[in-house]
Amino acid sequence: MYPTTIETDALDEETLAEIDEVVRRRSGGTKSVRSVSSPRQTLEQKFLTIVESARAERLETAGATHGGETASFLKASEPEGEDLISRLTNEDEPKAAPSASERRASEAKSREAEDADAASSVIDDLVAGAPPKPPAAPKAQPPQTDKAGTRQPEADSPLQGCGRVDHRLAARGRAGGWQAVNLRARLAAANRVQRSRPFKIIASVLIVLAAVAVFTTYVVLQTAPVGLDETARASEQLTVSPDEELAPDQVRARETVRSALQASERAVDLVLQQQSDWQSVGFGVLVVTALALTVVWLGLGLTYLGLLGFAAVVGFPLALYEPTAGAGHLLLGITALTASFTALLQLVRMLLGHAGPVCSIARVVLDEAVRMKISLVFIVVLLVGLAALPNALDADQPLRYRVQSFMSFSTGLSFWTIAVLTLLFAAATVAFEQRDKTIWQTITKPVSAWKYILGKWLGVCALNAILLAVCASGIFLFVEYLRGQPALGEREAFTSYAGGEGDLTEDRWVLETQVLSSRVTVVNEVPFTKNSPEFRAGVEQFIQARQDLDDQFGTTPGERAKIADDLYKDAITRYRSIEPGNREQYVFKGLGKARDSDELLLFRHRIDAGSNRPDEFYDVTFLFSDGSRLIQRMGLGFFHSSTVYPTAVYRVTDEDLARVRDDPEMERELRSIDGAVVLEVVNANIATGEVNPDTITFPPGGLEFSYRVGSYRLNFVRAMVVLWCKLAFLSILAIWAATFLSFPVACLVSFGALLAAEGSGFLRTSVETFATTDDKGNVQAFNLVASVVTRLVSGAFSLYGDLKPTKRLVQGELIPLGSVIVGGVFIAIASGAFYLLAVITMRRRELAIYSGR
Known part of the structure; x- marks a missing residue:
C-alpha cells in the first residue's frame, strides 16, 4: 500500500x-x-x-x-557547427537513470x-x-x-x-x-454527558431536592413566634373590667386610647415579622432553581458549574479581605448577572424556535443583539454598572437611605440604559438592513411587511424582557439582603442596642413602614372649584369692580378666562397660606379603610416661609378631629413625617345621623366627612402662645396622609411590568422611524419622543406659568406657539408620564392596578398605531433605494 x-x-x-x-x-x-x-x-x-x-x-x-x-x-x-561537435566529443555517454519502479x-x-x-x-x-x-x-x-x-x-x-x-x-x-x-x-x-437526557433528569431531580431542602430548613428554623409578648402589650392593661364603674365618656375615652395602642402594637408586630418572612427567601430559591433547571436542560449544566466554581474560587477569597472586597463582590456580581443573561437568552431563543418567519426574524434579532457592537456595549455597561453599584453605597449612612438610594439608582440605571439600547438597536436593525441591502434576502423569501415588522418588534421586546428580568432579579435580591442588615442603632437586624422587646429604632421603623411598603396616599381636597357658583360670582364681582376704573378691562372671552385662571391660582395660594397666629381647616377624605383595619396613619407635611432659610424653625400646631394634637418644630422647605393613630379618622355613627335627621344639609355634610380626617393647622404654638414671625404656605402635596396596604414586593412587580410596557412602546417607535429614515435621523426622532414622554409632567407644570403676553397684555406669537406645542406634547404623553413607577416604588407609594391597566391600554393603543404606520410605510417602501444615500 x-x-x-x-x-x-x-x-x-x-x-x-x-x-x-x-x-x-x-x-x-x-x-x-x-x-x-x-x-x-x-x-x-x-x-x-x-x-x-x-x-x-x-x-x-x-x-x-x-x-x-x-x-x-x-x-x-x-x-x-563546432559547438555541436565539441559537445559530442567532450561529454561522456550519459547513463540511463533508473526508473521509478526500479528504485522502489x-x-x-x-x-x-x-x-x-x-x-x-x-x-x-x-x-x-x-x-x-x-x-x-x-x-x-x-x-x-x-x-x-x-x-x-x-x-x-x-x-x-x-x-x-x-x-x-x-x-x-x-x-x-x-x-x-x-x-x-x-x-x-x-x-456529551451534559447534553445527554439521563444527566439532565438526574441533575434536575438533585436541583429540585436541594431547593426543597434549603427552603424547608429555613422555614423550620423560623417557626418561632415573632412579635410582642402578651405582657408587653399595653392595650391589654386598658381593658374595662366588669367591676369598674365608669361614666360613658370615660369608657369611650379608654376605648379610644386602647384602639390607638392596638394599632401601634399591630404595626410593631408587622415589622418584627419581617425577620422571619419566608417570601424573600422563597423567591430567591425559586429564581436560582429556575435558572439552574434552564441551564441544565439547555445542555450547559457542567459548563456553568465550572464557570461558577471558577468565579467562586477566585471571587470569594477576594471578598474576604477588605482591600480587595470590592473587586471580589464585583467579580461575583458580574458572573451571576452574565450567567443569568446568557441562560435566559438561550431559553428565549429556544422558545422562539417555531418554524415561521416571525419567530425566525426574532431569533435573528437576538443574535444581532450580542453580535453588534452598538448593543453589546450597552449590555456590558448595564451588567457591570449594576454589579458595581452596591460598592458605591456608604455603610455609615442609615439603612433606609441606603435602600432608597440603591432602589432609585439601580432601577433608573436599568431603565435608562435599556431604553437607550432599545432606541439605538431597534433603529439599527432595520436601517442597516436597508442600507446594506441584506433585507432583500428576507423580503424575497417572501416575507410580508407585517411579519417582518412584527418579527423585529418581537425580537427587541424579548431582549428587553431578558435584560429587565436579569436586572429586576438582581435588584430585588440585593434589596432583601440589605433589609437583613443591621439598621442604625441596632446590634443586629431587628434588635436594638437597648434590647427591649419591640423596641424598634427609628431607622428600622421608617424603612419598614415608609420605604419597603405599599401605601395609599390621600391629599386634602380644595373646597371650591373653578366652576363652582361661589367662585364664578367672585370673578364677576372682581371684573365689575375693575371695569368701573377701566372700561376695556375683561371685555373679550379670552381675557375673562385668563382673569378667572389667575384668580383661581391666587385663591388656591391663599387657601394654602396661614398668616401668623391664624388657623385653617383641611379635610382629607378616603381614609375609612385605614380606620376599619386599625392601620396607623403616616402624616407628611412641609411648610414654606419667606426664602426658606435653613437656620429658621417654626412651631406649628396640628389639631385632629379626635381631640389629639401635634406641636412640631419644623424646618423650612423639606418634609417632616409623624405617626397618627387611626382614631383621628372621623366615624359617623347612627346616633349622629339620628340627631340631624331633620336637617338634610347637615346630614349630607356628616356623611361626606365619614372616613375623613379633619385637620386644623395653627401658625403658632398653642401650648406656649408663641407666634411665628411670617406666613406659612403648604405647597401642592405639602399635606398628605397615607396608610399601608401591603408590602413593596407586589409594587415592585407592577413597576417592572410598567417599565417593560414603556420599552415596548419605545422599540416600535424606533422601528417605525427606521422604516423610512436613515439611522441618525431615526435616532434623533426616537430620542426626542423619549425625552418628551418622560418629561411630560414637567412640561405640563411649566407651561402653567409660561406667559404668552407681555406686561401690556399684547400676545407674543412665538410664546403662544411654544405654549400650544408644549400643551399638545405634554397632553399626548400625559398617561405615559403620570405612571412614574420608579418614583412611586422608591417612596413606598402604591402603584394601583387600575393605573397599570389604564396606562398599559394607552401604551398598547399607541404601540399598535405605530406598528400599523410601520407596516404601511414598509409596504410603500422602495427597498432598492436607501434614504441614507
Missing part, C-alpha cells in the same frame, strides 16, 4: 507530535508519521526548474513520442534485508537471555540531485523536499501533546 500524502501550511514540532500520537492511537501502534518535510520551493518554482532541465536535456513530450510535436516551450535552439524495488529489497537483520538480532538476544533491542529508526537518505544541483523528490516521501523528521519528533513532544489531546477528549466527553 502506498503512503498517504497530506499537504498543510507550516506546522511546529508540537503539532506534528500531536498528529503522530493520534495516528498511533487510532491504528493501535501499527502506523505512524514516517517522515515530514518542509518544501523550500513553491509549485511554480518547481515546475519552472523541471522545464529548464527538460529543455537542457532536449526531452520529448508524450505528444512527440506518439507522432506529435514537442511543446514549443520545451524546444531549445539547435546547436550549430531496490528500496523494498533493502528494507527486507534490514528487517531480516533485525529479526536475527532479536533471536540472538533472546537466546542469550538479553532483552530485545527496539527496532532502529529508519535512516535518513541523502537527497538526490541532478547535474544542475537541483534536489530530486524522495520516492517514498509523502511530502517532497528536505528537512525530514523521524519518530524522535513524537518522543520530544509526546508529554505535552498527549496531555493536550487528553484534556480535549475529556472536555468533549463532558459535553
Whole structure:
C-alpha cells in the first residue's frame, strides 16, 4: 500500500507530535508519521526548474513520442557547427537513470534485508537471555540531485523536499501533546454527558431536592413566634373590667386610647415579622432553581458549574479581605448577572424556535443583539454598572437611605440604559438592513411587511424582557439582603442596642413602614372649584369692580378666562397660606379603610416661609378631629413625617345621623366627612402662645396622609411590568422611524419622543406659568406657539408620564392596578398605531433605494 500524502501550511514540532500520537492511537501502534518535510520551493518554482532541465536535456513530450510535436516551450535552439561537435566529443555517454519502479524495488529489497537483520538480532538476544533491542529508526537518505544541483523528490516521501523528521519528533513532544489531546477528549466527553437526557433528569431531580431542602430548613428554623409578648402589650392593661364603674365618656375615652395602642402594637408586630418572612427567601430559591433547571436542560449544566466554581474560587477569597472586597463582590456580581443573561437568552431563543418567519426574524434579532457592537456595549455597561453599584453605597449612612438610594439608582440605571439600547438597536436593525441591502434576502423569501415588522418588534421586546428580568432579579435580591442588615442603632437586624422587646429604632421603623411598603396616599381636597357658583360670582364681582376704573378691562372671552385662571391660582395660594397666629381647616377624605383595619396613619407635611432659610424653625400646631394634637418644630422647605393613630379618622355613627335627621344639609355634610380626617393647622404654638414671625404656605402635596396596604414586593412587580410596557412602546417607535429614515435621523426622532414622554409632567407644570403676553397684555406669537406645542406634547404623553413607577416604588407609594391597566391600554393603543404606520410605510417602501444615500 502506498503512503498517504497530506499537504498543510507550516506546522511546529508540537503539532506534528500531536498528529503522530493520534495516528498511533487510532491504528493501535501499527502506523505512524514516517517522515515530514518542509518544501523550500513553491509549485511554480518547481515546475519552472523541471522545464529548464527538460529543455537542457532536449526531452520529448508524450505528444512527440506518439507522432506529435514537442511543446514549443520545451524546444531549445539547435546547436550549430563546432559547438555541436565539441559537445559530442567532450561529454561522456550519459547513463540511463533508473526508473521509478526500479528504485522502489531496490528500496523494498533493502528494507527486507534490514528487517531480516533485525529479526536475527532479536533471536540472538533472546537466546542469550538479553532483552530485545527496539527496532532502529529508519535512516535518513541523502537527497538526490541532478547535474544542475537541483534536489530530486524522495520516492517514498509523502511530502517532497528536505528537512525530514523521524519518530524522535513524537518522543520530544509526546508529554505535552498527549496531555493536550487528553484534556480535549475529556472536555468533549463532558459535553456529551451534559447534553445527554439521563444527566439532565438526574441533575434536575438533585436541583429540585436541594431547593426543597434549603427552603424547608429555613422555614423550620423560623417557626418561632415573632412579635410582642402578651405582657408587653399595653392595650391589654386598658381593658374595662366588669367591676369598674365608669361614666360613658370615660369608657369611650379608654376605648379610644386602647384602639390607638392596638394599632401601634399591630404595626410593631408587622415589622418584627419581617425577620422571619419566608417570601424573600422563597423567591430567591425559586429564581436560582429556575435558572439552574434552564441551564441544565439547555445542555450547559457542567459548563456553568465550572464557570461558577471558577468565579467562586477566585471571587470569594477576594471578598474576604477588605482591600480587595470590592473587586471580589464585583467579580461575583458580574458572573451571576452574565450567567443569568446568557441562560435566559438561550431559553428565549429556544422558545422562539417555531418554524415561521416571525419567530425566525426574532431569533435573528437576538443574535444581532450580542453580535453588534452598538448593543453589546450597552449590555456590558448595564451588567457591570449594576454589579458595581452596591460598592458605591456608604455603610455609615442609615439603612433606609441606603435602600432608597440603591432602589432609585439601580432601577433608573436599568431603565435608562435599556431604553437607550432599545432606541439605538431597534433603529439599527432595520436601517442597516436597508442600507446594506441584506433585507432583500428576507423580503424575497417572501416575507410580508407585517411579519417582518412584527418579527423585529418581537425580537427587541424579548431582549428587553431578558435584560429587565436579569436586572429586576438582581435588584430585588440585593434589596432583601440589605433589609437583613443591621439598621442604625441596632446590634443586629431587628434588635436594638437597648434590647427591649419591640423596641424598634427609628431607622428600622421608617424603612419598614415608609420605604419597603405599599401605601395609599390621600391629599386634602380644595373646597371650591373653578366652576363652582361661589367662585364664578367672585370673578364677576372682581371684573365689575375693575371695569368701573377701566372700561376695556375683561371685555373679550379670552381675557375673562385668563382673569378667572389667575384668580383661581391666587385663591388656591391663599387657601394654602396661614398668616401668623391664624388657623385653617383641611379635610382629607378616603381614609375609612385605614380606620376599619386599625392601620396607623403616616402624616407628611412641609411648610414654606419667606426664602426658606435653613437656620429658621417654626412651631406649628396640628389639631385632629379626635381631640389629639401635634406641636412640631419644623424646618423650612423639606418634609417632616409623624405617626397618627387611626382614631383621628372621623366615624359617623347612627346616633349622629339620628340627631340631624331633620336637617338634610347637615346630614349630607356628616356623611361626606365619614372616613375623613379633619385637620386644623395653627401658625403658632398653642401650648406656649408663641407666634411665628411670617406666613406659612403648604405647597401642592405639602399635606398628605397615607396608610399601608401591603408590602413593596407586589409594587415592585407592577413597576417592572410598567417599565417593560414603556420599552415596548419605545422599540416600535424606533422601528417605525427606521422604516423610512436613515439611522441618525431615526435616532434623533426616537430620542426626542423619549425625552418628551418622560418629561411630560414637567412640561405640563411649566407651561402653567409660561406667559404668552407681555406686561401690556399684547400676545407674543412665538410664546403662544411654544405654549400650544408644549400643551399638545405634554397632553399626548400625559398617561405615559403620570405612571412614574420608579418614583412611586422608591417612596413606598402604591402603584394601583387600575393605573397599570389604564396606562398599559394607552401604551398598547399607541404601540399598535405605530406598528400599523410601520407596516404601511414598509409596504410603500422602495427597498432598492436607501434614504441614507
